[in-house]
Amino acid sequence: MRRCALLSCSLLLILSFLSGCQTLQGGAKGDYSFFYTPKDRVAELVAGQQYREADAEFARQREWFTANADDPEVAALLGTLSTGLRAEYGPGLEAATAAVKNLNWPAGQDQWAAVKSTLETLRQQVSQAGSAALFKEPDYRYAAIDEAERALKEQTDRIVQDAPQALARYLLAGGPRFFDVYPVELDEEAFLSEQKAIWTDRVKHSTGEELLKIHEEYGAILPADMKQELAEAYFRTLCPNAAKASLPVLLAAFAKTEKAGMELASVPGVKIAFLEVTSDTLKRKGVIEFPVAVKMDMPFEAVNGDLKKGFESPAVKDADIVIVFNLASTKTNRRVDTSNYVKSTCQVAIRQVPNPEWDVMQVELQQANTEILTSTAAKKDTSTADPWVNLGNAISNWGKDSEIEKAKGNIEDIKKKIRETPRYIDEPVFGPYRFQRVEMDVLKAGSVHYYIIDQRQKRYYSDFFDIQSKEFFTVCYDVQKTDPKYDEHMKTNVTEEYVDDFEKEPVTVKLSELLDQYAANKAKSKKYASLDTIREDVIKDRNVAVAAAQKESYGFDKRDDRRFESVVVVTASDGLGSGFYVTDDVVLTNYHVVEEQKFIEMKRFDKVETFGKVIGKDVRLDLALIKVQDRGRPVRFYRKKNVQIGETVEAIGHPEGLEFTLSRGVISTVRKAESANGVKGKPVLFIQTDTPINHGNSGGPLFLGNCVIGVNDWGLGKDYTEGLNFSIHYAEVCKFLDDNHIAYLKGE
Structure with missing residues (x-):
């Protein structure tokens, strides 16, 4: 028994020793133990008046000191440390605080450096004292730090204000x-x-x-x-x-x-207006293929003048500087370097193939049915002679019944999915094809006559500048959207539409370049009394440009035959026909061209597009009248009673969409025939002619000299016979116009 007691005591001593030897976060003398604690280490440092080192050790062992705060020896030790830290930091902190409190502000600029130094000294003292870990504890807070911070804030706020x-x-x-x-x-x-x-x-x-x-x-x-x-x-x-x-x-x-590195948002008090005065004739002739724009690289207030009002535009009148553009010509040109064909594939058809999802669901359905059969076969007999056996078998069968019900539920879900899933799905079929790839340079060049008008100085300067732009393109034609590599093809190539947009987009000229040109040539600028002087110069320059374009163009003199000015293109819902002005705002055409449409689109010989409303019609005569928005040149009707067989007549119209085409023949005879529209009643009087009349000529005029003798109506098909065409006789036409109260012109 005694040996056991001794053994127990020894064991207790060993355990106590081991527990005391557990490592604490280290002090300068090594690891802490039961026999050497953080209190002992801090006490050593305080005894040696190493207060900052003692505070640093306190910070490291804060957790230990917090746990032992109720120990009177620990409290006394920390009090001694606090006193030592105050003695360490106090003199410098208090002196710096007093210096800040004694600052005189406002102070002259020659005192700012000293004031800044005084404030910085206190700031450093507060930082040093405030870094003491013990002073951060509520029980050991150093009031002098708070006083210093208040003084620093009050003086800083005063200086900021x-x-x-x-x-x-x-x-x-x-x-x-x-x-x-x-x-x-x-x-x-x-x-x-x-x-x-x-x-x-x-x-x-x-x-x-x-x-x-x-x-x-x-x-x-x-x-x-x-x-x-x-x-x-x-x-x-x-x-x-x-x-x-x-x-x-x-x-x-x-x-x-x-x-100097300064950016002006706008030059104060200066307004610039831009005005384009390019000839409409040049635009219609296609001489102007792209516009010119000004890049505003200078901060002037800029406005665009009204093209219709020109120099009378308020924007132009109010501007200090007016820049006028008169485009003499702007042309695009494509130079094709290489052209080749690229082989690829695209979708050519769609075929139906078995849906793999449908097959999977069929397998799942079969598995569910198999589970039911297996579970049913595995059920035990509950009709034996032994009731206890039957009870045991019934209990055993409960699990099988649950499996069967679950399988039945799965079968219903699978059947629903099968009904919603197509047995066959569409699959694209791909086949080979080729698309064309063309490498080209697109050149844009032009000549612009410009005027810079300084309305404040009443001076202007005019000159030409040439514009040039060149881009290289690789253009793909007929690339199929169903090509699996479509995106890949289009990464390195562009479409024809892209090149078209490039050709149509404006070429820009910098405003600074134009104004610098004016400044460099101020000596060449001219005085002007009014804008009329400049307007006359602009008109002369435009006429020169038109004449130059005329020399370079091929075609015919459209003013040589004024009859064309009376004819219009009539756009119908299912094609186009012809018509002509019978007064300056009324067009005559065939009924079968417009039928029951109320509003009709038209185009004049000068390319002006317009529209009108049908105001009269006669189905039997196959005639219709349209009130037109834009006025035109009316025809004159033949007024004699008789025409001469064999006389030359001419039709103007748009056969097969070829606009404003003249065809010639002779008067074959005058005869009556049934209405072209099959309407019963009185026959219609026609001029029979061998003048070619095709689809698109319907509704156009048949001229004898400068007078209309008929409205082109119908002809027998070319596969049936030749030269049998019919125009509604002018007598029928004039009566129709009289009935509709149209004041038309007669005679030469």
């Missing part, structure tokens, strides 16, 4: 940056934004050299509106009265402002 007045007194362009020397740190951009009124006043009273210095020192931190204000102020030192300054002076001031 005085910053606007200090800025107003500070010479912005005469020394270092305000923010670099001011005693306290400010949010530079926010501060300047808040002091915009002071800033504006200082900028307003600064010279050009001072503004350059201000921009160098403060430009990077200025808000956008204040940057603009600075740029405008500098521009005004170079050009004090922009509204009256000559264009070269304006441009020089703008260039110098830009060179």
Whole structure:
């Protein structure tokens, strides 16, 4: 028994020793143990007046000291440490606090560095004392730190509040940056934004050299509106009265402002208007294939003049500078380098194939049925002679019944899915095809006559400039959208539509280049009394351009035969026909061209598109009248009673869509025949002619000289006979016009 007791005591001692030897986070003397604790280490450091090292050890072992805070020896030790730390930090902290409290503010600029140093000294003292871990504990908080922080905040706030007045007194362009020397740190951009009124006043009273210095020192931190204000102020030192300054002076001031790194949002007091006066004739002839636009690379207020009003446009009259464009010619040209065909595949058909999902569901259905059969076969007999056996078998069968019901539920779900799933699905069939790939250079070139009119100086300058643009394209034709590699093909190639858009888009010229050209040639500019002088020059230049284009064009003189001006293209719902003006705002055509349409689209010989409303019709005569929006040249009708067989007649119309085609024949005879529309009643009087009349001629005029003797109506098919065509006799036409109260013209 005694041996056991001794053994127990020894065991307790060993366990106590081991528990005391558990490692604590280390002190300078090594690991802590039951016999050497953090209190012992801190006590050693305090005894040696190593207060900062003791505080650092306290910070490392804060958890231990917190757990043993109720120990009187620990509390006494921490009190001694607090006293030592105060002796360590107190003198410097209190002296710096007193120095800050004794600062005199506002102070002159020569005192700012000393004030800044005093504040910084206290800031460092507060930082050092505040870094003591023990002072962060509520029970050991050092009141002198709080006092120092209050003094620092009060003095800093006072200096911040005085910053606007200090800025107003500070010479912005005469020394270092305000923010670099001011005693306290400010949010530079926010501060300047808040002091915009002071800033504006200082900028307003600064010279050009001072503004350059201000921009160098403060430009990077200025808000956008204040940057603009600075740029405008500098521009005004170079050009004090922009509204009256000559264009070269304006441009020089703008260039110098830009060179200084200042960006003007707009040149104050200067408005530019753009006006294009290109001849409509050149546009109709296709001489002008793309427009010219101005790239606004200078901050002038710009407007476009009204094309219809021209020089009378209010925008032009109100502008200080007017830039007029008269396009002499703009042409595109394609140079094809190579053309080849690329082999690929595309979808050519669709075939139906078995749906794999449907097959999977059939297998699942079969498996579910098999599960039911297996579970049913595995059920035990419950009709034996032994009731206890029957009971046991019934209990055993419960699980099988559950499996069977679950399988039946699965079968119903699978059947529903089968009903909703198609047995066959569409599968694309791909086959080979080729598409064309063409490599080409697209060149755009033109000549533009321009005028720069300075309406303030009453001077203008005119000159030509040539424009050129060139792009290389690889164009694909007939690439099929169903080609699996369609996206890949289009990454390196473009479509014809893309090239078309490039050819139609404007070529740009920089505004700065035009104005620089004017400034460089100011000596060549001319005085003018009124814009009428320039208008006359523009008209002369346009006529020269038209004449030059006429020499280069092939065709015929459209003014040689004025009869064409009376004929129109009539666009119907199922094609097109012909018509002609019988008064300056009424067109006559065939009923079978317009039928029951109410509104009809038309196009005149000068390419003007217009429209009209059907105001009269006669199905038997196959005639219809259209009230037209745009006026035209009316025809004159033949007025004699008789015509001569064999006389030459001419039809003007649009056979098979070939617009404004003239065909010629003779009068074969005059005869009556049934209406072309099969309407019963009186027969219609016709001019029979061998003049070719085809689809598209219907409704057009048949001329005998300059007078209309018929309205082209119908003809026998070319596969049946030749030269049997019929025009409604002018007598029938004139009676129809009289009945509809149309005041038409007769005779030569």
